[in-house]
Amino acid sequence: MAHVTDDLDQGFIAEALPAFISEAQEQIEQVEQLLLQLEDAPDDGDLLNALFRCAHTVKGSAGVFGLDAVVAFTHHVESLLDQLREGRVHLTPQLSTLLLQCNDQIRLLVDAAVDLAADLSASEGLRAQLVQQLQQLTDGGAAPSQPTAAATPGRADDGEVGVGVGAWRIRVRFGADTFRNGMDPWAIVAYLQGLGELRNMQLDEAAVPCLEQLEPESCHLAFDFELLTQANAAAIEAAFSFVRGDCELEICELEVTPPPRVAEVVADVVAEVMEVLRAEPAPAGEARKGKAREGVAEDGRFIRVQADRLDAVINLLGELVVASAGASLLARGTRQNTLIEANAQMERLIEEIRNGTLQLRMVPIGETFSRFRRVVRDTASQLDKDVTLEIVGGETELDKSMVERIADPLMHLVRNALDHGLETPAEREAVGKPAQGRLTLSACHESGTVLIRIQDDGRGIRRDKVLQKAWERGLLEPGVTPADADILKLIFEPGFSTADQVTNLSGRGVGMDVVRQNIEALRGTVEIESVPSEGTLIEIRLPLTLAIIDGFLVGASDSKFIFPLESVVEVINGDGQLELMQSSGRCCVELRGQVLPVMSLRDIYGLPIAAGSRPSVVVIRSGGRTYGVLVDSLLGHHQTVIKPLSRMFRSLRGISGSSILGNGEVALIFDVHALADLAATERMKRPIRSSRSPVSHLS
Amino acid sequence: MTKALEDVEALEALEAAQPRALPAELSIYTATETHAQMLHWVDEAGADGTGPWPLQADAVAQADAAGLQLLLALQHSLQARGRRLLLVQPSAPLRHACSSLGLTGLLNA
Numbered sequence: 001m002a003h004v005t006d007d008l009d010q011g012f013i014a015e016a017l018p019a020f021i022s023e024a025q026e027q028i029e030q031v032e033q034l035l036l037q038l039e040d041a042p043d044d045g046d047l048l049n050a051l052f053r054c055a056h057t058v059k060g061s062a063g064v065f066g067l068d069a070v071v072a073f074t075h076h077v078e079s080l081l082d083q084l085r086e087g088r089v090h091l092t093p094q095l096s097t098l099l100l101q102c103n104d105q106i107r108l109l110v111d112a113a114v115d116l117a118a119d120l121s122a123s124e125g126l127r128a129q130l131v132q133q134l135q136q137l138t139d140g141g142a143a144p145s146q147p148t149a150a151a152t153p154g155r156a157d158d159g160e161v162g163v164g165v166g167a168w169r170i171r172v173r174f175g176a177d178t179f180r181n182g183m184d185p186w187a188i189v190a191y192l193q194g195l196g197e198l199r200n201m202q203l204d205e206a207a208v209p210c211l212e213q214l215e216p217e218s219c220h221l222a223f224d225f226e227l228l229t230q231a232n233a234a235a236i237e238a239a240f241s242f243v244r245g246d247c248e249l250e251i252c253e254l255e256v257t258p259p260p261r262v263a264e265v266v267a268d269v270v271a272e273v274m275e276v277l278r279a280e281p282a283p284a285g286e287a288r289k290g291k292a293r294e295g296v297a298e299d300g301r302f303i304r305v306q307a308d309r310l311d312a313v314i315n316l317l318g319e320l321v322v323a324s325a326g327a328s329l330l331a332r333g334t335r336q337n338t339l340i341e342a343n344a345q346m347e348r349l350i351e352e353i354r355n356g357t358l359q360l361r362m363v364p365i366g367e368t369f370s371r372f373r374r375v376v377r378d379t380a381s382q383l384d385k386d387v388t389l390e391i392v393g394g395e396t397e398l399d400k401s402m403v404e405r406i407a408d409p410l411m412h413l414v415r416n417a418l419d420h421g422l423e424t425p426a427e428r429e430a431v432g433k434p435a436q437g438r439l440t441l442s443a444c445h446e447s448g449t450v451l452i453r454i455q456d457d458g459r460g461i462r463r464d465k466v467l468q469k470a471w472e473r474g475l476l477e478p479g480v481t482p483a484d485a486d487i488l489k490l491i492f493e494p495g496f497s498t499a500d501q502v503t504n505l506s507g508r509g510v511g512m513d514v515v516r517q518n519i520e521a522l523r524g525t526v527e528i529e530s531v532p533s534e535g536t537l538i539e540i541r542l543p544l545t546l547a548i549i550d551g552f553l554v555g556a557s558d559s560k561f562i563f564p565l566e567s568v569v570e571v572i573n574g575d576g577q578l579e580l581m582q583s584s585g586r587c588c589v590e591l592r593g594q595v596l597p598v599m600s601l602r603d604i605y606g607l608p609i610a611a612g613s614r615p616s617v618v619v620i621r622s623g624g625r626t627y628g629v630l631v632d633s634l635l636g637h638h639q640t641v642i643k644p645l646s647r648m649f650r651s652l653r654g655i656s657g658s659s660i661l662g663n664g665e666v667a668l669i670f671d672v673h674a675l676a677d678l679a680a681t682e683r684m685k686r687p688i689r690s691s692r693s694p695v696s697h698l699s
Numbered sequence: 700m701t702k703a704l705e706d707v708e709a710l711e712a713l714e715a716a717q718p719r720a721l722p723a724e725l726s727i728y729t730a731t732e733t734h735a736q737m738l739h740w741v742d743e744a745g746a747d748g749t750g751p752w753p754l755q756a757d758a759v760a761q762a763d764a765a766g767l768q769l770l771l772a773l774q775h776s777l778q779a780r781g782r783r784l785l786l787v788q789p790s791a792p793l794r795h796a797c798s799s800l801g802l803t804g805l806l807n808a
Contacts, residue, residue: 185764202801
């Protein structure tokens with residue numbers, strides 16, 4: 001195989017590698033999920049077969065890209081998986097742990113293929129140990145069989161020692177676009193050579209036109225050859241997986257005498273094909289082609305689309321919404337009813353298209369949830385705890401970028417629940433609970449938001465302990481006891497930790513405030529409820545998408561601003577506030593017995609005074625803080641397509657993005673959290689003077 | 700005239716004339732340029748004689764299936780003009796590519 005790697009152009013590898021990495025990561029994730037599922041059903045043949053196929057695919061594709069380290073390591077894993085599926089080795093919890101560790105190493109090696117700076121030397125020792133353990137299991141302690149990694153990627157014989165060699169006739173006609181798609185038929189042939197012995201190679205020379213008629217980048221190659229191999233049809237067909245949609249492929253077995261043991265383990269798909277081959281009088285190739293087409297149709301249910309392209313479409317649709325709003329505005333100006341109606345109809349359709357397109361970005365959260373199975377398994381065993389993870393509502397969909405960004409906060413919350421919340425079996429039994437703790441991750445849609453719950457039936461949070469810490473750490477004045485609900489919120493304060501001992505899982509006190517910040521950055525909220533000795537429930541609410549929000553449009557001077565509607569609590573008359581404003585643009589008012597800090601948009605952003613304004617105070621709640629913003633005019637609800645700010649404006653404080661209004665005007669969208677910080681910081685810098693009444697009573 | 704004698708004469712002619720040579724990279728990335736160059740050669744092939752048509756092949760360091768396809772197409776075009784492609788001193792990578800893909804006929808031509 002080395003020669004193929006050498007000869008493959010580096011540019012081609014660079015182009016195709018990301019696709020391989022992405023596919024391989026999916027397979028590795030699948031391996032992990034399968035291993036975890038197998039812990040409940042260690043003898044499930046389907047799961048074991050699927051497990052083997054995943055590892056085999058990773059190894060095979062890694063071979064095509066010359067990732068010898070991946071091939072060599074996965075080879076050992078694959079050998080053991082093969083013995084597992086054949087029932088020669090039984091899957092024990094220890095073995096499962098070993099395989100999970102191996103899978104982690106495969107992930108590391110695959111990731112290192114793109115990260116040139118990755119240093120694998122630190123984990124080399126661990127891999128060597130793992131390989132040794134794998135070999136002991138597969139060979140019963142016999143001398144290890146060296147994988148011929150570079151020369152035989154995807155070699156399927158290693159797990160089928162003693163099995164007779166099968167002879168296969170392979171006819172393949174590559175599609176015209178094979179070269180343009182970055183594939184080289186030679187690489188595939190070389191890959192097959194790695195599976196066994198290739199003979200009687202014939203190239204259909206007549207299929208290649210003469211130079212004058214040849215388009216140099218179109219492929220006209222067709223091969224007919226025999227392959228002697230211990231690999232099965234599925235493994236042979238897998239070699240063509242990258243070109244399957246663009247080639248005619250026939251694979252016929254010449255000597256159909258596999259030993260019974262092989263026949264048992266050959267994938268179902270091969271059995272089906274063989275049945276058709278035997279039953280149908282039609283040429284064997286037709287059957288194979290039919291099967292291949294079916295496979296393609298199956299694949300056709302999903303289309304892989306680059307996220308960037310989707311974003312570009314959504315962006316354009318945002319523009320379309322703005323343009324359509326502008327057209328409607330003009331139409332209304334003409335007072336022609338038919339034109340207005342036509343525009344309204346168009347606006348509705350555009351809205352539908354936009355909603356449909358935003359839907360394309362939606363992915364089920366279940367995939368993220370499933371990753372926690374491993375976390376729960378490993379963390380619980382590290383802490384000598386017995387915990388079962390229940391996942392509810394994994395099919396709930398939310399924006400892909402949201403799913404990616406919520407994974408880390410969720411991870412921290414899950415670890416926290418395992419570390420601090422759930423007790424050891426002995427502790428649980430002592431208080432009359434079942435020995436096994438329960439952690440539930442659930443998701444559902446609720447009134448236009450996604451609600452994620454992390455619930456455990458652990459010891460709950462002791463409010464007295466929280467209070468004690470808060471006093472110690474100066475988060476509260478000693479002796480001050482806030483309301484019950486507020487005590488729990490202290491957990492999300494920076495630097496808070498209730499762990500008596502800092503463990504390597506959590507308890508460094510750097511997590512929960514970051515969790516809250518991350519969730520709020522997604523315009524989400526996090527709430528916590530806890531009953532001592534019964535458990536804790538954390539609720540995270542997230543908007544469905546990051547691309548569009550319901551906004552509340554306001555004006556200050558000639559400028560327009562948008563508040564996210566969900567953060568607007570109420571609006572109060574602001575007539576009396578102007579004279580209270582200090583030079584810093586801030587003052588405080590009393591609202592139903594509470595002091596409400598108010599800032600003036602005009603003063604903060606240095607906007608000129610507008611004539612005829614009717615000032616109002618928009619009351620905003622963000623991250624548990626309430627504050628008011630004095631604006632000149634209220635312009636109502638506005639469906640807002642968020643556009644990021646250019647680099648030049650990123651330093652603008654309190655602003656998170658922009659939106660274009662129907663008349664082409666730009667409105668700036670507030671980051672209400674940052675705005676609250678802005679209000680708080682400035683207030684501290686410039687304390688309210690006692691000479692001026694800090695508090696005014698609103699009528 | 701025997702085939703061997705024909706080849707010797709052809710080689711002498713090659714040395715005397717402007718040498719035709721395959722590029723170091725005979726792959727999809729150079730296919731368009733190589734194709735254009737080959738078309739140019741083929742145009743002249745009918746005019747500069749009959750029999751073997753030598754092509755220096757010792758410089759080929761990289762080859763892929765697209766490159767070999769070009770050689771096959773060249774062979775077809777030459778045959779149509781009554782000429783036979785003669786690869787001169789084919790490099791090891793080219794030999795390997797040809798033998799892997801069942802094109803040993805090109806080497807023995």
